[in-house]
Amino acid sequence: KQGMTPVPGMVFEVEGRPARIQSVSGGRVMVDFNHPLAGKETEYKVKVREVAKTENDKIKYLLEKSFNEDSLDFKISGAAEKKRLEVGITEKLRANRTLIAMKAGFFSDATKHLGFKEVEFKELWVKK
Numbered sequence: 106k107q108g109m110t111p112v113p114g115m116v117f118e119v120e121g122r123p124a125r126i127q128s129v130s131g132g133r134v135m136v137d138f139n140h141p142l143a144g145k146e147t148e149y150k151v152k153v154r155e156v157a158k159t160e161n162d163k164i165k166y167l168l169e170k171s172f173n174e175d176s177l178d179f180k181i182s183g184a185a186e187k188k189r190l191e192v193g194i195t196e197k198l199r200a201n202r203t204l205i206a207m208k209a210g211f212f213s214d215a216t217k218h219l220g221f222k223e224v225e226f227k228e229l230w231v232k233k
Contacts, residue, residue: 171211
């Protein structure tokens with residue numbers, strides 16, 4: 106279809122995704138879209154640069170991990186049994202098509218690791 110002769114092991118792109126030809130038989134081509142390291146054991150050496158000790162630092166790191174943005178505003182309210190977190194969503198972030206998944210991931214982390222009972226995401230829409 107792409108004007109090339111398929112050979113097992115050959116790497117090419119399909120709709121922007123890297124693919125590797127596994128086999129060619131009878132005019133049919135078996136294509137593997139998995140990452141080359143998929144299913145393999147990997148070993149990493151990491152260096153801890155900083156440890157988040159305060160609750161504010163932990164929230165900042167979780168926000169950065171979940172939303173890939175380090176400048177989100179947040180506010181903590183409520184007593185320990187009804188701990189609540191408010192997070193401001195920026196205009197740039199609202200344009201992200203995966204925002205709902207980002208929110209769900211952050212909510213899961215904030216409730217599981219930091220003990221929050223509620224997380225409210227605030228978005229401000231302004232007509233220009």
